[in-house]
Amino acid sequence: MLRYLTAGESHGKAMVAIVDGFPAGVSIDSAAIDGELKRRQGGYGRGGRQRIESDQVQVLSGLWRGVTIGSPIALLIENKDYKIDRMDDLDRPRPGHGDLAGAIKHLGSIRGVLERASARETVARVAVGALAKQLLQPLGITCFGYVVQVGPVAIPPTPGTIDQQLQLRSQSVIYSLDPSKDAEVQTLIDSVGKQGDTLGGIVEVQVHGVPFGLGSHTQWDRKLDGRLARAVMSVQAIKGVEIGLGFQVASRRGSQVHDPIQFDPSQIDRPNLGFVRPSNNAGGLEAGMSNSQPIVVRAAKKPISTLAKPLPSVNLGTLQPQQASYERSDICAVAAASCIVENVVAFEIARAIVEKFGGDSLDEIQARWELFHRLARQKLKLSAALGSTNKTD
Ligand SMILES: Cc1cc2nc3c(=O)[nH]c(=O)nc-3n(C[C@H](O)[C@H](O)[C@H](O)COP(=O)(O)O)c2cc1C
Structure with missing residues (x-):
């Protein structure tokens, strides 16, 4: 099983992750991980912290000559803003942050809670996701995220190929797929x-590039839609997750929601095995399994909870009403969130790949990937030859 844990406080020495169950035989490009970390630091609206940090990953274990060996992979990203022992506690919990619930839960300090609740933790998650992408890449799977709304401003993605869309994203200060909206968004922020x-x-x-059959319909905790939703919802400040059409399905008729199934024999050699869908309202997932169409996940991020003009709170020392504490903060971190959610999704896809195709090495995964697709093609041709008309519920 592919899994990971992270550790580290926002102003501690470093953020770390241990990735366990990563297959052997994957060449790791740490510069590519650093590229993702840099993207996480960017986007219009970030606060002063990003001017202090210049995140770089150190891969401490699990590689031999740059290639994974199947051992746990330890990743470390130093915090340049390491000062936790010189920092004071907060006495007025910030509404929307973990300050009040965490301090009471641990019978402890707000500092002790906010240092770990902080989205600085996502630097480790991005590093893990960027590592996972290096397992997905040889299989032809591409995962990328972008911003589609900032506050009330909707920024519908400009249609295009993956390369065209990535190009547009790289031109946008807010990581959207329509840089012409940047000025409006910057003025708003x-x-x-x-x-x-x-x-x-x-x-x-x-x-x-996702194949059929990642995840499973057989058990609640194996359904890939549920696993993606959990992983994405666990990202700091994410309060809603949609797959495909998401909440829009509720107001439409079935005929306006479900994606017709067509067969194009010229595509039988692709991961879709020739099955094409003129729409993708299901967002690539049906009954908890990938259906070979692109997986589409959306996430709503709430506004940053530390306000320079603070909301009413209570002083935990005096129990008297007082404005919430303020600490240096972002104004808008939606661009960074697009990078974080992308990498969190990439890890869940990699986990599902390892589960479906098994094996201790990339070679074994690739061999089983080939075998699965060969068997599926054989089965389809057999069914067609037999004129199969199986009835199902
Ligand atoms: C990329 C990113 C940056 C964030 N930056 C801040 C910040 O500067 N200040 C802040 O109060 N919250 C920030 N947050 C949100 C908090 O980490 C989050 O709201 C808090 O941990 C409470 O968790 P919850 O919102 O998931 O309930 C950020 C979140 C993300 C995803």
Whole structure:
């Protein structure tokens, strides 16, 4: 089983992750991981912390001559802003942060909670996802995320090939697929920031090249839609997750939601085995399994909870009403969230690949990938030859 844990406080020495169950034989490019870490630090609306950090991963174990050996992989990213022991506690919990619930839960300090609740932790998750992408890449699976809304401003993705969309994203200061909206979004973020307030938004992730059958319909905790939703919802400040059409399915008729099934024999050699869908409202997932169409996940991020113009709170020392504490903060981190959610999704896909195709090495996964597709093609041709008309419920 592919899994990971992270450790580290926001202003501690470092953020770390241990990735267990990663197959052997994958060449690891740590510069590619650093590229993802850099993207996480960017995007219009970030606070002063990002000017201090220049995140770089150290791969401490699990490689021999740059290639994975099947051992646990330890990743470390130093915090340049290491000062935790010189920092004071907060006495006025910030609404929307973990301050109140965590301090009471642990009968402890707000500092002890916020240092771990902080989204600085996502630096480790991005590093893990960027590692997972290096397992997906040789299988032809691509995963990328972008921003589709900032506050009230919708930024529908410009259609195009993956390369065209990545190109557009790289031109946008907010990591959207329509850089012509940047100026409007920047003005919004600036004006909200001047008012001491913050903004959220919506991010979307697409995964292309996914085979049939990742996840399972057989048990609740094996369903890939549920696993993706859990992983994405666990990202700091994410409050809603949609797959495909998401909440829109509720107001449409079945005929306007479900994606017709067509067969194009010229595509039988692709992971879709020739099955094409003129729409992808299911977002690539049916009954908890991937259906070979692109997986599409959207996530709603709430506005940052630390406000320069703080909300009412209570001083935990005096129990008297007082404004919440303020610490240096982002105004809008939706761009960063698009990178984080992308990498969290990439890890879940890699986990499902290892589960479906098994094996201790990339070679074994690739061999089983080939075998599965060969057997599926054989079965389809057999069914066609037999004129199969199986009835199902
Ligand atoms: C990329 C990113 C950056 C964030 N930056 C901040 C920040 O600067 N200040 C803050 O108060 N919250 C920030 N947050 C949100 C908090 O980490 C989060 O709201 C808090 O941990 C409470 O968890 P919850 O929102 O999931 O309930 C950020 C979240 C993300 C995804």
